[in-house]
Amino acid sequence: MPAFPPSTDAEQSPAPDTILYGGTIHCLDAGLRQVSALAIGSGTITALGTDEEILALAGPGSRRIDLSGQCVLPGINDSHLHGVWLGARWPALMLESPGEDWHGRLLSGPEDRRRAILACFRLLASLGITSYTEPGIGPGEDAGETGCFGSDVLAAYAALAGTPAQTARVTLLSLHGLLDGASTLPAFEAGLSLPKPAADPRWLSIPGVKIFADGIPPLRTAWVEKPYLDGSVGTLFTGEGDLSERAATYERMIRLGHAAGEQVAVHATGDRTVEMLLSTVEALGGAGRLRHYAIHGDLVTPEQLARMAKAGVGLTVQPVIAAMTGEWMAGALRPEQIARAFPIDRIFGTTGLRATLSSDAPVATPDWRRIVATAAGQLDGRGLPVGRAELSALLRMMTAIPAEQDGAEAWKGTLEVAKVADLCVLSQDPLEAGWQRLPEIAVERTMVDGRFVYDRTAATGEAP
Numbered sequence: 001m002p003a004f005p006p007s008t009d010a011e012q013s014p015a016p017d018t019i020l021y022g023g024t025i026h027c028l029d030a031g032l033r034q035v036s037a038l039a040i041g042s043g044t045i046t047a048l049g050t051d052e053e054i055l056a057l058a059g060p061g062s063r064r065i066d067l068s069g070q071c072v073l074p075g076i077n078d079s080h081l082h083g084v085w086l087g088a089r090w091p092a093l094m095l096e097s098p099g100e101d102w103h104g105r106l107l108s109g110p111e112d113r114r115r116a117i118l119a120c121f122r123l124l125a126s127l128g129i130t131s132y133t134e135p136g137i138g139p140g141e142d143a144g145e146t147g148c149f150g151s152d153v154l155a156a157y158a159a160l161a162g163t164p165a166q167t168a169r170v171t172l173l174s175l176h177g178l179l180d181g182a183s184t185l186p187a188f189e190a191g192l193s194l195p196k197p198a199a200d201p202r203w204l205s206i207p208g209v210k211i212f213a214d215g216i217p218p219l220r221t222a223w224v225e226k227p228y229l230d231g232s233v234g235t236l237f238t239g240e241g242d243l244s245e246r247a248a249t250y251e252r253m254i255r256l257g258h259a260a261g262e263q264v265a266v267h268a269t270g271d272r273t274v275e276m277l278l279s280t281v282e283a284l285g286g287a288g289r290l291r292h293y294a295i296h297g298d299l300v301t302p303e304q305l306a307r308m309a310k311a312g313v314g315l316t317v318q319p320v321i322a323a324m325t326g327e328w329m330a331g332a333l334r335p336e337q338i339a340r341a342f343p344i345d346r347i348f349g350t351t352g353l354r355a356t357l358s359s360d361a362p363v364a365t366p367d368w369r370r371i372v373a374t375a376a377g378q379l380d381g382r383g384l385p386v387g388r389a390e391l392s393a394l395l396r397m398m399t400a401i402p403a404e405q406d407g408a409e410a411w412k413g414t415l416e417v418a419k420v421a422d423l424c425v426l427s428q429d430p431l432e433a434g435w436q437r438l439p440e441i442a443v444e445r446t447m448v449d450g451r452f453v454y455d456r457t458a459a460t461g462e463a464p
Helices: 049-057 083-089 110-126 151-160 185-192 243-259 271-283 302-311 321-331 335-339 344-348 368-379 387-395 400-404 434-442 456-460
Strands: 018-021 025-026 037-041 044-049 063-068 073-074 077-078 129-137 169-175 204-212 262-267 293-296 314-317 353-357 424-425 444-449 452-454
Touching: 018 049, 018 368, 025 271, 037 049, 037 444, 044 049, 077 400, 083 110, 083 129, 110 129, 110 169, 110 444, 110 452, 129 151, 129 204, 129 243, 129 400, 129 444, 151 169, 151 452, 185 204, 185 424, 204 243, 243 262, 243 271, 262 271, 271 293, 302 314, 302 344, 314 344, 321 335, 321 368, 344 368, 344 387, 353 368, 368 387, 368 434, 444 456
Parallel strands: 018 063, 025 073, 077 129, 129 169, 169 204, 204 262, 262 293, 293 314, 314 353
Antiparallel strands: 018 037, 037 044, 073 424, 424 444, 444 452
16 A cells, blocks of 8 residues: 655655654554554654555655664553542552552642653653543642642643643543532532633543542442442532432533533433433433543443444443452442442444543552553453454554544544654554553654654663
């Protein structure tokens, strides 16, 4: 296949700034195209093809990088990662550091906030992560205990947006309640009218709002259809009063967000919480371009997944959290509920569902290699062997599909001509190595907007 577009006139087609060649490049586009070389100019991909085709485009100033058999993937996009909290707490992870205090003050001033964001950027660059969704920053947390989620954090992000210090693109959800607790209808409604900071949306995008609707099944705070072992059905954190009043508030919040043209992302772990999001969006005629989605969906049902696909409601899940908390379910849920919890096989097999894999770091590891390998192991354990095609699909759930969730698939998420040059270079091809070996594969380099922001050799001092 010839390189696209062809270069015949130096004035019309300037020589690329950078050429990567001599490797395996997985574009992870819809056709799963594979090439050996690509060209980059002014931060975007200008051509893809064979080594010979792409090297022929080089000019005197072009930087030629021989991959020497290494593998290139699109930059990883973690669709649910608390960046500031991660930067402030790293290397501690909640599920791996249970003895630590996770409620104390972490950030108190502008330098603290800037330092935490930059620490997050550095960590993510070392992992090949070039985009992430910061799921809940705003005035609802202005008095929050950690200082990681309030309006001042949004201002810190805005100050860094598009500067050389930013090495990962940020999609941010506004928060008009507590991150892990209550919200009120007046605060939510007032929050929808607040102005958003001016920023290049390719670096800082604020497309929607976060609703923290329920809790989690092990604590019996997820709202469920079939009662827990103790007879309770969980709760909602939206509004006040009894469950019916809280449910009415929850529905009203969804409708208000939709009417305001905001993407609505809901922390919804219980099947009844998912159901209210889904039925409300169905009544509104579907999510359409707003691409509303559920976060977690621990107890989502097969029937709901099919309806979500039809209504354009997405789902972002966290395989590592599922793997690490499965045993906690036993003390709260009935066996039949446990059997269908975290249904990765159903999610993976639902045609048309916009589903993404994510970390929820620092609750669990931000290492996407472990996330994808864990998801693959869960599929394998449920009778779906993971070969090359399935692993490609899982990788798309951390690259191309999150870009769709962001409404940014036209310019990021895959390696295609005219899209941004966000990519990661790996020591081995995961599709050849297999999912079991994925966590062992090294991230060699990370590029954002045509600029290398991480080089393992330079970072470790190892010989190339």
